[in-house]
Amino acid sequence: MDGLTPRPFKCTSCDRAFTRQTTRDATGISLVTNVKLGLLGDSDLRKRHVENCHVSSKVPAAAVPAVAPTMVLPNANSEAWFDLLAASAGPADILGGPYESMQQTVPVPTPGEQRPGTFILSDPCIDAFLTGFLPNFPLLHEGSFHVVSAQVPLLNVIRCIGSLYCQTAEHDESWRKATFQSTLQSLRNYVEQNRSRHQETWVLQTFLLLEYLGLYGGDDWHFLQAQRIHRDLVDAIRMLQMTHTGSDEMNDAGSAMDASIGDEDWEVNDADSLEARWQEFVKYESRKRCIYILYLLDSQLSILCNVRPMLSSLEIKHDLPCCEDVWLAKSAEEWSTCQKRQFRSFDDHDDQAYSYETPPSQGLFYEASQTLLQQPQQSEKGEQQQPQKQKQPRKLRLLWASPFAAVILVMQLQMMARELTHASCLLERPKAQRRSLSVLTDKQHAQISQALRAIAELVPRNQKPVFSLFDFHRMDAFPDSGSSAPLWHSFWLLWYYTSITLSHPDSLLVSGIVESNLPLAIATAGHLATPRSKEKRDIYEDRDVFRILNDLELALEILNPTKSTTHPSLESPFTSLLGFKICLVGWRLVRLTMIEACSSSSHNTKHRSARSRPCAFVLDAIMSGIGNQLDSEMQPPREIARSEVGFLEWVVATLKTRTTWPVGKWVAAVMEENVQKAVEAYGVSGLDK
Structure with missing residues (x-):
């Protein structure tokens, strides 16, 4: 039947054509709504085809069929946009609206006319958002995101975040604050009418x-508003049952995606069907x-x-x-190719073994966590359990x-380690051992x-650095937007931080201090890491120190701008704060081992092994990790005393390269x-500067 359907929407640069029925199916907007709002000017499918395949070509106005006169709002502002959106018969998540800047309003464009206003395709803030922020925060689907059809509130917040990466004079802190407040208030009014x-x-x-x-922008009022947004979103997704695939039409969309992978008609070259499946995938994956x-x-x-x-991982039942x-x-063609390629393997027999099933991309969140936590278990007699006859999907x-x-x-x-640490501080930490550094039991740690x-065995290891020392202040040194290097950088720092906190729990957590904003939390964490008297500081066991050192060396290497695979300006603010917490742990180890290393250096220890001088070994390893080679055997005690100052100065210089966000x-x-304080305590002048 599709082959007999007329296709009046023809591409002027190739033989592709699109039907009016396809246009309405892909967007979900009725013809009446299209005519009322004047949104039938260009076929969505044809427009996407032209943008992807014929960048330089434009669809002439003559190719657009004549439609009924449209409703034009002469001065449509944000409130009018929300009123029109609320009264519309079509789904609100796919309707376009008039664009609005903070200074002026623009009318709704007529069919076939490009939307005017400040949101243009070459907006530097939007480009900076897509290039600098989105690789670390993969929320939007860039392949289907269009400035022309995106909603006004979404574009407003995109420009706010993008302005942090491009640093234009007109988009300063006051502009971001005003845009944040107006966008948040308008969006709240919109959802309060219908949850x-x-x-x-x-x-x-x-x-x-x-x-x-709001969390990382640096404004205290915005931080409070971000916490309120978070509470409202958690309540909303629970009320609407969005934490599992049975909510709304997400279950049907997910089932269609899985079925299409194993369907025999997957190879059929049906452009319309493929485009529809891609749109369903984008909608389902975006919501997830x-x-x-x-x-x-x-x-x-x-x-x-x-x-x-406020949200438990057990609540999320998505893959x-x-x-x-x-x-x-x-x-859609590129998506189809990637979908088919990811389910192939190097072994043809392996493909045949899995041909009977429709494997999900990764498995459900809970199942994946159990797969990691419950590795091949040993029976009570110490014998490995026999594998099942049928091969299980990986x-x-x-x-x-x-x-x-x-x-x-x-x-x-x-988060699991934090919950166990929190419970262990109350249940399994007697008063006599309150100062013990390690809180988790050996079984939990293991x-x-x-x-x-x-x-770590399933993901790629760190690659060679792609930036040089001379690129620190170049904002045009961003990698390709399709690169996953910033996200892998965040992954590894989170991985090392998690491994370190198994032996060295977070000081805020074990002390029970809760802060109301980020500056206070940062200041408190720095204060808790300052030197303490021997009677009040934690007790470091040798096992814990070497466990921490194993991860600390690699984490410091990732933080080092000359060795990192990601430009410091691309690092997310949360990752920068994790790096700060890791450096605080390193500072405590430097201070712990420095005094003993100075004492052993004053004696004749040239012929002693590293095993007999563990403090000196740990100190040398940490200083080597920051590029400051230190041989404690050959250095006098005064030079070793400089190590704490040298480490802190390296930390300051490293953190100062994180200039995009205020953190x-x-x-x-x-x-x-x-x-x-360290300079005053040790009587050195910061490496004789």
């Missing part, structure tokens, strides 16, 4: 971006990623300010996010190409460490105070 509007994808995306900007990003933000807020998490190449596909075999899924799994292990190692300036200021 079910939280199910619209663009609404979730806008709220999540507003929350992210919104839920996972809400979980990540909930965990980040808990880690940074020590507040209790893990797909591979990044599938998510970043810019066309749920995490695509993790090497899924940095976002890897971040989610490690974050879940981090199980979580085993899961971390399993993830880099905050953590550098805290460490600068500690540098001055």
Whole structure:
């Protein structure tokens, strides 16, 4: 029947054509709504085809069929846009509206006319958002995102975040604050009329971006608003049952995606059907990623300010996010190729063994976590359990190409370790051992460490650095937007931080201090890491020190701008704060081992091995990790005393390269105070500067 359907929407540059029925099916807007709003000017499918395949060509106005006169709003502002959106008969998450800047209003364009206004295709803030922010926060589907058809609130917050990466004079802090407030208020008015509007994808995306900007933007009022946004979103997804695949039409969309992979008609070259499947995938995956990003933000807020998490990983019953190449596909054909390629293997027999099933991309969140935590178990008699006759699918075999899924799994292990640490401080930590550094039991430590190692074996290792020392202040040195290097950089720092906290728990967590904003949390963390008297500081066992050292060396190497695979300006603010916490642990180890190393250096220890001088060995390893080679055997005690000052100065210089978000300036200021105190304490002038 599709072959007999007329296709009046023809491409002027090739033989492709599109039907009016296809246009309405792909967008979900009725013909009456199209005529009322004047949105039938260009076929969505044809427009996407022209943008992807014929960038330089334009669809002439003559190719657009004549339609009824449209309704034009002469001065449509944000309130009028929301009123029109609320009264529309079509789905709100796919309707376009008039664009509005903070200074002027623009009319609704007529059919066939490009939307005027400040949101243009070459907007530097939007380009900076897509290039600098989106690789670390894969919330939007770039392949289907269009400035012309995106909603006004979403574009407003995109420009706010993008302005942090491009640093234009007109988009300063006051402009971001005004845009944040107006966008948030308008969006709240929109969802208060109907709570079910939280199910619209663009609404979730806008709220999540507003929350992210509020958490890390540097304004105290915005931080409070971000916490309120977070509470409202958690309540909304629970009320609307969006934490599992049975909510709304997500179950049907997910089933259609899985069925299409194993269907025999998958190879049929039906462009319309392929385009429809791609649109269903984008809708389903976008909604799913919104839920996972809400979980990540909930965990980040808990880690940074020590507040209790509001969202549990057990509530999320979606499968893990797909591979990044599938998510970043810019066309239906490219998406189809990536989908078919990811289910192939090097062994043809392996493909035949799995031909009977329809494997998901990664498996459900809970199942994947259990796969990592419950590795091949030993029976009570010490014998390995016999494998089942039928070969089981490998749920995490695509993790090497899924940095976002890897971040989610490690974050879940981090939150699990925090919950166990919190409970152990009350139940399994007697008063006599209150100062013991390690809180988790050996069994808990071993199980979580085993899961971390399993993830590390499934993901690619760190690559060679792609930036040089001379590129630090070049904002045009961004990698390709399709690169996953920034996300892998965030993954590894989170992985090392999680491994370190198994032996060295977070000071805010074990002390029970809860802070109300990020600057206070940073200052408190820095204060808790300052020197303590021997009677009041934690007791470091040798086993814990060497466990920490094993991860600390590699984490410091990733933080080093000359060795990192990601430009410092591309690092997410949460990752920068994790680096700050890791440096605080390194500072405590330097201070712990420096005194003993000075004492042993004053004696004749040239012929003693590293095993008999563990403090000197640990100190040398840490200083080597920051590029300051130190041989404590050959150095006099005064030179060894400089190591703490040298380490702190390296930390300050490293954190100062994180200039995109305000958190880099905050953590550098805290460490600068500690540098001055160390200089006064040891009577050295900062490496004789």
